[in-house]
Amino acid sequence: MRRVxxxxxxxxxxxAAPASMAASSGPMNSGxxxxxxxxxxxxxxxxxxxxxxxxxxxxxxxxxxxxxAAATDPRKKEKxxxxxxxxxxxxxxxxxxxxxxVATMHEAWNGLGYARRKLGDYDAALVAYEKALSLRPxxxxxxxxxxxxxxxxxxxxxxxxxxxxxxxxNRKLADQxxxxxxxWVEARRGTGADAGTVDAFDQWVQERAQxxxxxxxxxxxxxxxxxx
Numbered sequence: 466m467r468r469v470x471x472x473x474x475x476x477x478x479x480x481a482a483p484a485s486m487a488a489s490s491g492p493m494n495s496g497x498x499x500x501x502x503x504x505x506x507x508x509x510x511x512x513x514x515x516x517x518x519x520x521x522x523x524x525x526x527x528x529x530x531x532x533x534a535a536a537t538d539p540r541k542k543e544k545x546x547x548x549x550x551x552x553x554x555x556x557x558x559x560x561x562x563x564x565x566x567v568a569t570m571h572e573a574w575n576g577l578g579y580a581r582r583k584l585g586d587y588d589a590a591l592v593a594y595e596k597a598l599s600l601r602p603x604x605x606x607x608x609x610x611x612x613x614x615x616x617x618x619x620x621x622x623x624x625x626x627x628x629x630x631x632x633x634x635n636r637k638l639a640d641q642x643x644x645x646x647x648x649w650v651e652a653r654r655g656t657g658a659d660a661g662t663v664d665a666f667d668q669w670v671q672e673r674a675q676x677x678x679x680x681x682x683x684x685x686x687x688x689x690x691x692x693x
Contacts, residue, residue: 511566513567516560516563518555519580520576522559522580523553525548526548526550526553526556529552530583532545553584556579557577557581557584560576560577563577564577572597574594574597575594575597575607577593578607578610578611579610582610582613585617587617588618590610591614594614603630608631609631609641612627621649621662624642624649628642628643628646632673639677640677643670643674646670647670650666
């Protein structure tokens, strides 16, 4: 009798085990074999991830660009410049993915314009900046970066207007654009550029610098820039 009872207990344990294991393992998904299928990302998630990757690439690019400018060894300068270009290209591609997935992300359009400008594609940069500003009018970073693109294309009147727009609301970025304007004047001296245009713009820049210096203590510093 005892032997029969033991056999019944063993039989009961064997039939209960699979049920217990099935309950603890959870439902099977459509992937089969017990493998979990990763959840597909939404366009918004893809766009945000690409934007963050683009920002990281931009920071690396700016760092290498600064290293190239500071380097005195030709080989180190060339290497840093190449790395900067590679990172700017990566940033451009990431921001492109971001705006393809989230077309209303003004920060990504601004980043795309920045990367394009650093790669020398100024007309395409302006397209991106205009898109950013259409989504967020008076976006100060886009106005400043667009002003630098105008300078690269020798559109000094447009650059002046960009400065005046910034001066009214973001003095820090206005000062940044003014520095770029001074660099433009220095770079155009003796390069065959129209001397009258360069001299007239130089005078305007000096006048604005003087005004800015006189009113610096009376104005509120603008918001910090997003990068650089």
